[in-house]
Amino acid sequence: MKIIGDYHTHTIFSHGKGTIRDNVEAAIDKGLKEIAICDHGPGHRLYGVKKKEIFEMRKIIDELNQEYEDINILLGVxxxxxxxxxxxxxxxxxxxAIDILLLGFHYGIIPKDGGxxxxFYFLNPISKVLPFLQKRMVNLNTEAIIKAINKYPIDLITHPGSKARLDIKKVxxxxxxxGTALEINSNHSQLSVENIKIALTEKVEFYINSDAHEPSMVGNVNKGLERALEAKVPIHRIKNIEG
Ligand SMILES: [Zn+2]
Ligand SMILES: [Zn+2]
Structure with missing residues:
Protein backbone atom coordinates (compact mmCIF):
# COMPACT_ATOMS: atom_id res chain seq x y z
CA MET A 1 0.00 0.00 0.00
CA LYS A 2 1.34 3.36 -1.00
CA ILE A 3 0.25 6.94 -0.46
CA ILE A 4 0.04 8.83 -3.76
CA GLY A 5 -1.02 12.25 -2.48
CA ASP A 6 -1.16 14.13 0.81
CA TYR A 7 -4.18 16.45 0.90
CA HIS A 8 -3.71 18.11 4.27
CA THR A 9 -0.46 19.98 4.95
CA HIS A 10 0.23 23.29 6.71
CA THR A 11 2.85 25.98 6.04
CA ILE A 12 4.07 29.24 7.57
CA PHE A 13 0.95 30.90 6.15
CA SER A 14 -0.82 29.50 9.25
CA HIS A 15 1.20 27.75 11.94
CA GLY A 16 3.27 25.25 9.99
CA LYS A 17 7.06 25.45 10.11
CA GLY A 18 7.95 25.21 6.42
CA THR A 19 7.25 27.23 3.29
CA ILE A 20 5.07 25.96 0.46
CA ARG A 21 8.26 25.09 -1.44
CA ASP A 22 9.58 23.12 1.56
CA ASN A 23 6.40 21.02 1.68
CA VAL A 24 6.48 20.45 -2.07
CA GLU A 25 10.12 19.34 -2.03
CA ALA A 26 9.42 17.02 0.91
CA ALA A 27 6.50 15.52 -1.03
CA ILE A 28 8.70 14.97 -4.10
CA ASP A 29 11.34 13.28 -1.91
CA LYS A 30 8.66 10.89 -0.65
CA GLY A 31 7.50 10.10 -4.18
CA LEU A 32 4.07 11.73 -3.94
CA LYS A 33 2.30 12.66 -7.17
CA GLU A 34 0.10 15.31 -5.59
CA ILE A 35 0.12 17.57 -2.55
CA ALA A 36 -2.43 20.04 -1.22
CA ILE A 37 -1.41 23.08 0.80
CA CYS A 38 -4.29 23.67 3.21
CA ASP A 39 -3.65 26.29 5.85
CA HIS A 40 -6.27 27.28 8.43
CA GLY A 41 -9.18 29.41 7.24
CA PRO A 42 -9.29 33.17 7.95
CA GLY A 43 -11.86 32.72 10.76
CA HIS A 44 -9.21 31.27 13.06
CA ARG A 45 -8.14 34.12 15.37
CA LEU A 46 -4.73 32.74 16.26
CA TYR A 47 -3.30 31.35 13.05
CA GLY A 48 -5.85 31.68 10.27
CA VAL A 49 -4.50 32.69 6.88
CA LYS A 50 -5.52 36.22 5.86
CA LYS A 51 -7.79 36.46 2.86
CA LYS A 52 -5.25 38.39 0.78
CA GLU A 53 -2.61 35.75 1.54
CA ILE A 54 -4.72 33.13 -0.20
CA PHE A 55 -4.19 34.97 -3.48
CA GLU A 56 -0.44 35.19 -2.74
CA MET A 57 -0.41 31.45 -2.12
CA ARG A 58 -2.22 30.92 -5.43
CA LYS A 59 0.55 32.75 -7.25
CA ILE A 60 3.32 30.82 -5.48
CA ILE A 61 1.62 27.50 -6.23
CA ASP A 62 1.05 28.37 -9.90
CA GLU A 63 4.76 29.15 -10.22
CA LEU A 64 5.84 25.99 -8.41
CA ASN A 65 3.57 23.93 -10.66
CA GLN A 66 5.51 25.35 -13.64
CA GLU A 67 8.82 24.60 -11.98
CA TYR A 68 8.15 21.03 -10.82
CA GLU A 69 6.87 18.64 -13.45
CA ASP A 70 6.70 15.51 -11.33
CA ILE A 71 4.13 16.70 -8.83
CA ASN A 72 0.78 18.45 -8.95
CA ILE A 73 0.34 21.08 -6.25
CA LEU A 74 -3.14 22.10 -5.11
CA LEU A 75 -4.15 25.16 -3.17
CA GLY A 76 -6.66 24.42 -0.45
CA VAL A 77 -7.92 25.79 2.84
CA ALA A 97 -9.13 30.77 -6.03
CA ILE A 98 -8.73 27.33 -4.42
CA ASP A 99 -8.59 23.78 -5.80
CA ILE A 100 -9.71 21.84 -2.74
CA LEU A 101 -11.83 22.70 0.30
CA LEU A 102 -11.35 21.02 3.66
CA LEU A 103 -13.53 21.67 6.69
CA GLY A 104 -13.07 20.89 10.35
CA PHE A 105 -14.14 21.95 13.83
CA HIS A 106 -11.45 24.02 15.56
CA TYR A 107 -11.27 26.15 18.65
CA GLY A 108 -9.85 29.63 18.10
CA ILE A 109 -12.86 30.88 16.15
CA ILE A 110 -15.39 33.37 17.51
CA PRO A 111 -18.94 32.60 16.36
CA LYS A 112 -20.86 35.79 15.46
CA ASP A 113 -24.01 34.82 17.36
CA GLY A 114 -24.08 34.45 21.14
CA GLY A 115 -25.98 31.14 21.01
CA PHE A 120 -19.15 26.01 21.31
CA TYR A 121 -17.17 27.31 24.28
CA PHE A 122 -19.38 26.36 27.22
CA LEU A 123 -21.69 23.46 26.42
CA ASN A 124 -19.21 21.56 24.24
CA PRO A 125 -16.42 21.34 26.84
CA ILE A 126 -18.73 20.65 29.80
CA SER A 127 -20.70 18.05 27.84
CA LYS A 128 -17.53 15.94 27.94
CA VAL A 129 -17.96 15.57 31.71
CA LEU A 130 -21.75 15.84 32.02
CA PRO A 131 -23.26 12.80 30.32
CA PHE A 132 -26.81 14.25 30.09
CA LEU A 133 -25.51 17.00 27.81
CA GLN A 134 -23.48 14.74 25.57
CA LYS A 135 -26.27 13.59 23.32
CA ARG A 136 -27.55 17.12 22.83
CA MET A 137 -24.11 18.43 21.87
CA VAL A 138 -23.39 15.52 19.55
CA ASN A 139 -26.70 16.28 17.80
CA LEU A 140 -25.97 20.01 17.55
CA ASN A 141 -22.41 19.50 16.27
CA THR A 142 -23.63 16.91 13.78
CA GLU A 143 -26.39 19.19 12.50
CA ALA A 144 -23.92 22.07 12.08
CA ILE A 145 -21.47 20.08 10.03
CA ILE A 146 -24.21 18.51 7.89
CA LYS A 147 -25.60 21.99 7.16
CA ALA A 148 -22.12 23.06 6.04
CA ILE A 149 -21.73 19.94 3.88
CA ASN A 150 -25.03 20.76 2.17
CA LYS A 151 -24.21 24.47 1.73
CA TYR A 152 -20.63 24.39 0.43
CA PRO A 153 -18.62 22.25 -2.03
CA ILE A 154 -16.53 20.55 0.65
CA ASP A 155 -14.12 17.89 -0.56
CA LEU A 156 -13.06 16.57 2.80
CA ILE A 157 -14.03 16.74 6.49
CA THR A 158 -10.83 16.85 8.54
CA HIS A 159 -10.40 14.75 11.72
CA PRO A 160 -14.19 14.16 12.15
CA GLY A 161 -14.94 13.73 15.85
CA SER A 162 -11.85 15.57 17.11
CA LYS A 163 -12.52 18.90 18.90
CA ALA A 164 -16.32 18.41 18.70
CA ARG A 165 -18.02 15.04 18.99
CA LEU A 166 -20.15 13.92 16.06
CA ASP A 167 -22.62 11.24 15.08
CA ILE A 168 -20.27 9.70 12.53
CA LYS A 169 -22.94 7.58 10.84
CA LYS A 170 -25.09 10.62 10.06
CA VAL A 171 -22.07 12.67 8.94
CA GLY A 179 -19.38 13.60 -2.66
CA THR A 180 -17.52 14.75 0.46
CA ALA A 181 -14.89 12.41 1.89
CA LEU A 182 -13.94 11.81 5.53
CA GLU A 183 -10.38 12.03 6.76
CA ILE A 184 -8.38 9.47 8.68
CA ASN A 185 -5.93 11.97 10.16
CA SER A 186 -2.47 10.78 11.16
CA ASN A 187 -1.86 13.72 13.48
CA HIS A 188 -5.17 13.41 15.40
CA SER A 189 -6.85 10.32 16.81
CA GLN A 190 -9.92 10.68 14.57
CA LEU A 191 -11.30 9.00 12.71
CA SER A 192 -10.61 6.30 15.29
CA VAL A 193 -10.81 2.62 14.40
CA GLU A 194 -14.27 2.48 15.96
CA ASN A 195 -15.47 5.52 14.02
CA ILE A 196 -13.98 4.26 10.75
CA LYS A 197 -16.03 1.08 11.23
CA ILE A 198 -19.17 3.18 11.74
CA ALA A 199 -18.40 5.27 8.63
CA LEU A 200 -17.90 2.07 6.63
CA THR A 201 -21.58 1.23 7.11
CA GLU A 202 -22.30 4.13 4.72
CA LYS A 203 -20.78 4.44 1.23
CA VAL A 204 -18.55 7.43 2.02
CA GLU A 205 -14.94 7.52 0.82
CA PHE A 206 -11.81 8.37 2.83
CA TYR A 207 -8.48 10.15 2.62
CA ILE A 208 -5.57 9.29 4.90
CA ASN A 209 -3.57 12.49 5.41
CA SER A 210 -0.58 13.61 7.46
CA ASP A 211 -1.90 17.01 8.65
CA ALA A 212 1.82 17.87 8.58
CA HIS A 213 2.85 21.04 10.38
CA GLU A 214 6.47 20.65 9.33
CA PRO A 215 7.96 19.53 6.02
CA SER A 216 9.53 16.35 7.41
CA MET A 217 6.03 15.08 8.28
CA VAL A 218 4.60 15.52 4.76
CA GLY A 219 3.40 12.16 3.45
CA ASN A 220 3.82 10.58 6.87
CA VAL A 221 0.51 8.74 7.20
CA ASN A 222 1.57 5.60 9.03
CA LYS A 223 -0.66 6.15 12.04
CA GLY A 224 -3.72 6.71 9.88
CA LEU A 225 -2.87 3.77 7.69
CA GLU A 226 -2.58 1.49 10.72
CA ARG A 227 -6.07 2.48 11.88
CA ALA A 228 -7.49 2.00 8.38
CA LEU A 229 -5.97 -1.49 8.21
CA GLU A 230 -7.29 -2.39 11.64
CA ALA A 231 -10.78 -1.23 10.65
CA LYS A 232 -10.42 -3.19 7.37
CA VAL A 233 -11.23 -0.32 5.01
CA PRO A 234 -11.38 -1.66 1.43
CA ILE A 235 -8.53 0.02 -0.45
CA HIS A 236 -10.79 1.30 -3.24
CA ARG A 237 -12.57 3.49 -0.68
CA ILE A 238 -9.38 5.37 0.19
CA LYS A 239 -8.89 8.06 -2.43
CA ASN A 240 -5.18 8.69 -1.96
CA ILE A 241 -3.78 5.20 -1.45
CA GLU A 242 -2.94 2.66 -4.10
CA GLY A 243 -2.39 -1.05 -3.57
ZN1 LIG B 1 -7.51 20.70 11.82
ZN1 LIG C 1 -4.78 20.78 9.84
Missing part, protein backbone atom coordinates in the same frame (compact mmCIF):
# COMPACT_ATOMS: atom_id res chain seq x y z
CA UNK A 78 -8.80 23.96 6.04
CA UNK A 79 -11.94 25.98 6.71
CA UNK A 80 -13.59 26.37 10.12
CA UNK A 81 -17.15 25.68 11.20
CA UNK A 82 -18.07 29.19 12.36
CA UNK A 83 -21.49 28.64 13.97
CA UNK A 84 -24.34 26.20 14.50
CA UNK A 85 -26.01 27.22 11.24
CA UNK A 86 -23.17 25.57 9.34
CA UNK A 87 -21.52 28.80 8.20
CA UNK A 88 -17.85 28.47 7.25
CA UNK A 89 -15.13 31.11 6.88
CA UNK A 90 -14.79 30.90 3.10
CA UNK A 91 -16.43 33.33 0.66
CA UNK A 92 -17.06 33.12 -3.09
CA UNK A 93 -13.78 34.84 -4.00
CA UNK A 94 -11.73 32.37 -1.98
CA UNK A 95 -13.76 29.48 -3.37
CA UNK A 96 -12.84 30.56 -6.89
CA UNK A 116 -23.25 29.50 18.96
CA UNK A 117 -20.56 30.99 21.20
CA UNK A 118 -22.28 29.53 24.26
CA UNK A 119 -22.67 26.10 22.69
CA UNK A 172 -20.86 9.81 6.72
CA UNK A 173 -24.26 9.52 5.08
CA UNK A 174 -24.58 13.27 4.40
CA UNK A 175 -20.98 13.40 3.17
CA UNK A 176 -21.52 10.54 0.72
CA UNK A 177 -24.63 12.23 -0.69
CA UNK A 178 -22.58 15.33 -1.51
Missing amino acids: EANVMDYNGTIDIDEEILK SRFK AKAAYNR
